[in-house]
Amino acid sequence: MPIRQMNSADIPAVLKIQGELSFQEWNERQFEQEIKAPYTYAVVYENEGDIVGYAVFHLLGADSELLSIAVRETVQRSGIGGKLLQSGLSQLDLEKSDCCFLEVRENNLKARRFYENHGFTLFGIRKRYYADGENAALYRTENRSDIDPSQKGV
Numbered sequence: 212m213p214i215r216q217m218n219s220a221d222i223p224a225v226l227k228i229q230g231e232l233s234f235q236e237w238n239e240r241q242f243e244q245e246i247k248a249p250y251t252y253a254v255v256y257e258n259e260g261d262i263v264g265y266a267v268f269h270l271l272g273a274d275s276e277l278l279s280i281a282v283r284e285t286v287q288r289s290g291i292g293g294k295l296l297q298s299g300l301s302q303l304d305l306e307k308s309d310c311c312f313l314e315v316r317e318n319n320l321k322a323r324r325f326y327e328n329h330g331f332t333l334f335g336i337r338k339r340y341y342a343d344g345e346n347a348a349l350y351r352t353e354n355r356s357d358i359d360p361s362q363k364g365v
């Protein structure tokens with residue numbers, strides 16, 4: 212499985228992906244703090260020695276959240292994002308978290324389609340949530356304890 216836990220040595224590659232996609236501005240210290248936190252599930256996708264994607268979740272029971280996910284543009288749409296997402300959702304099941312929330316820029320239609328295709332449902336819009344005034348679209352999974360076990364991880 213090319214997905215493994217993120218460690219400090221991965222952060223430069225993760226920052227490079229973030230910089231290439233310019234969708235978020237976490238710095239090295241923030242990633243360091245995230246990977247040390249006991250409630251964080253942070254993973255990278257490694258392809259022949261290259262880090263091509265990552266995801267960061269907070270596993271906090273009913274307040275679990277996907278904080279960040281990204282895949283290098285050159286390898287997008289080949290299922291890597293879906294595998295990273297599934298990995299976090301499987302961990303959520305292990306920890307018996309019922310639900311996973313996330314927020315995404317309202318105009319990030321690519322990511323919104325991705326989340327909708329992976330079982331997330333829009334439940335609200337938070338007006339002017341981002342510093343530049345853009346709205347956030349709020350998504351959540353169904354209550355995961357209600358999902359047929361054969362459908363989990365989708």
Ligand SMILES: CC(C)(COP(=O)(O)OP(=O)(O)OC[C@H]1O[C@@H](n2cnc3c(N)ncnc32)[C@H](O)[C@@H]1OP(=O)(O)O)[C@@H](O)C(=O)NCCC(=O)NCCS
Binds near residue numbers: 283288289320321322
């Ligand atoms: C969102 C993201 C992580 C998806 O990663 P991915 O590896 O391409 O995802 P997958 O290959 O598993 O799934 C692709 C699905 O995403 C959606 N998608 C991806 N690119 C899309 C595009 N250009 N237009 C519309 N939908 C798109 C589709 O639902 C697509 O499924 P399909 O190919 O069957 O139509 C990736 O596009 C990305 O890194 N985006 C930039 C960072 C970002 O916006 N992150 C989310 C905010 S935190």
